[in-house]
Amino acid sequence: MKKTFLLGFLILLVFAIWTYQNQAAENGPAIKILDKQKGVCWVGSPKPLEGWELDVLGSFGVSHISQTPFGWQSDPNLPEIKWEKHTDRMWWGESLTGVEFTTASAREKGIESILKPHLWVRGQWPGAIEMRSEKDWAEWFGQYAEFILYYAQYAESHQIPILCIGTELELTSGKEKEWRDLIGQIRDVFGGELTYAANFTEYEKIRFWDALDYIGIQAYFPLADKNNPDVGSLKNGWNRRIKEIEKVQKKFNKPVIFTEIGYCNTEDAAIEPWVWPNERKEVALSEDVQAACYQAFFETAWQMDWLAGAYFWKWYPQPRDRDPDFTPQNKKAQEVMRSFYTAGF
Template sequence: MRLIFHISILLLCCACSLTSPKIEKINGVSFVASRDSVSEKNIKPVVDLNANYAAIMPFGFIKNLQHPEIIYNTDRQWFGETDEGVKQYVQTLKKQQIKVMIKPQIWVWRGEFTGLIKMNSEEEWQELEKTYENFILDFAKVAEDINAEILCIGTELENFVAHRPKFWTQLIKKIRTIYKGKLTYAANWNEFTKTPFWADLDYVGIDAYFPVSDLKTPTVADCLQGWNAHLPDIKNVQQTTKKPILFTEFGYRSFDFSGKKPWLIGNYDANPNLEAQVNTTKALFETFWKEDWFAGGFVWKWFHNYEQSGGTKDNMFTPQNKPAEEIIRQYYKK
């Protein structure tokens, strides 16, 4: 009788393991805010990509890297950058079964890098903390109201994090009292190993602009080899924190040397190179999407007006209307 009991338990355990649902990858797009509201027509291309998530990105603005005041949710901003716009975008996405990450971001005048934001006095740091807390907590309330699945608490703010770590720990606690979903932070590709509060979040978020090749048109094999330089750090942080890795942004421009400095946003006259974008994109998917510890990511970037976006003469990040779009579609379908 005891033998029969043990066999029954064993069979039950095996059956449970066989039927356990596989964790769904986050197959996301970074859905760019616009002047206008969006409709089902604007969301259909996202669905056709086999995406299941979209990052919605309201913006706050500061005058310069030493200025502590963040201006946000004003009548002078585009509709999609305001709380009203965020709610309308999310409602429209969710009608098409697209989940969302709310990702409030800062824009420094003239596009200066947010990682360099640094105050000159204790008083200015405290003012920045106050205004940033208001910015994030307001959108945490929005995220809770619209049942957003993920909230990203900051994007590429290396100096701010390094100089004021206690502020971030306290901020996360305050966010948790308002918002009940998952939390992450979007660390820059060369910042994430130093971020001190991963234990307090649900995902290790990385804006994954890692350099993978110095070649004009790298092959997939070249880029796969290039990832070997970064995988040890990524795996080490994952194993240390026991948190899944989420690429809060990933993508490559469709121009020459796209894998050399993937973070570059200038050089608008550079020659388009669609093959370089395809090969770098393929290598990223082949490196990460099969890993259990990897949660997925959000391709940078996706515009609401699909028909007018991207195209074979475009040298920017968006994969829309380029061969890279079909690559993403295939991997997202898997």
């Protein structure tokens, strides 16, 4: 009886070791990020900076900023894209002249930049971009390739470490072949790391994460279903989201970046975090809720080994006195951010 039991135990042990080894071979070694990107989304200034505007970032522990030059698409269903190549009518900070100055000024202060070009669609968000024919799809991807390669070449020549190849292009990202072809073109001219900023409703559907260096998520996840939630309920909301993210992270064995994350200073900030401030003007202000959202994030998702960094939307060169708004500047949320950004990792 004892021999039978011992034999059965050994068989189970061998099977368990075999299963573990096969899973490890399939998924690769576990990821543990030791030096997280402590980021904010830098707002391009309408006028040239003097240089001092970035001085305060170091005191908040910020190690990275994302910079966003824009392209413009007048109709989400027509394949015409314009960008700096076609016009100089843009804010200084969103031009390559402004990006270059900001990058150099930030580096002098020990802060690195990532480049995150973004399409601005008139009257819509980029997730509405969708062509009506294969001919138009081919034309759109051709123009988009020219747009993103313009910035990829700039990023390479200025040693930008990370390029975000697209943002919230939710109805385009199902075109897997076209995106893989585009990633190959970008790799030909840019030697740094690549990510794509998928909307929180999009990232689970993307099939080309294996071709990139990071899984990028615009992390505006709903965390509550009522106003004025406490930190405990917000953490519960994050814990549910973390389980969903981990399924994708383990499948592709890539680190994750929250390419954007942010909350307005309003009582309803955690219900639909993506809603623009001008749509919240009738909602009561609350620095406490905004700060609680930051606290819940840092006590949950920020602790994950696979999270390579986060970029808070948004940070102005000069703080603005406008309510409601996403920025944590001069609000309780900035002190929460400071406490965690200066604590380590």
